[in-house]
Amino acid sequence: MSRTDPDAGYMYRDQKPEGFFWLAHRTVDAKHNFIVDVHVTPGNVSDSTVYLNRLDHVLERFHFPLEAVALDAGYFTTGIAKALVERGIFGVIARRRFGGKKGMFRKTRYTYLPEEDAYLCPARQRLTYQTTDRHYK
Structure with missing residues (x-):
């Protein structure tokens, strides 16, 4: 907790x-290029947490038709995607690219071998199923 501003939030994010x-969470009307809403939260509040409330606030305040929204990868959540569909709004949301650990292969680089029920890693090693619950057979 900050001693000088106890309501501020501790932020720790990459870059x-x-x-x-x-x-400051801003909502921009890209068609007309102006800011229609600004909502301030402590720094530890995720953009995706307040998004739907702010979207509803803008829609109720201005009553303009909304066909689509464009959002960055920070808004790529199941809750937001579902809520946009329920509201009949077309959502264009950037895909998250989760970084892997240094020196480790990404999941997308493995090949499933259905005839063996195994995976082949990029180093040409076969990986077979061992256990789901960590109790070995």
Whole structure:
């Protein structure tokens, strides 16, 4: 907790400064190129957490038709996708690219071998099923 601003939130994100901050969540009408809403939260509040409430606020406040929204990868959640479909809004959301651990292969680089019920890793090693619950047979 910050001693100088106890309501600020501690933010720790990749490629962002670390510390106590506030965030301004902006909603932009890209068709007309102006900001229609700004909502301020402590720095530890995720953009995706407040998005749907802000979207509903803008729709109720301005009553303009909304056909589509474009969102960055931080909004790529099941809840947001479902809510957009329920509201009849076409969502264009950037795909998250989760980074792997250094020196490890990404899941997409493995090949499933159905005839063996095994996977082949990029180093040409076969990986067979061992256990799901960590209790070996």
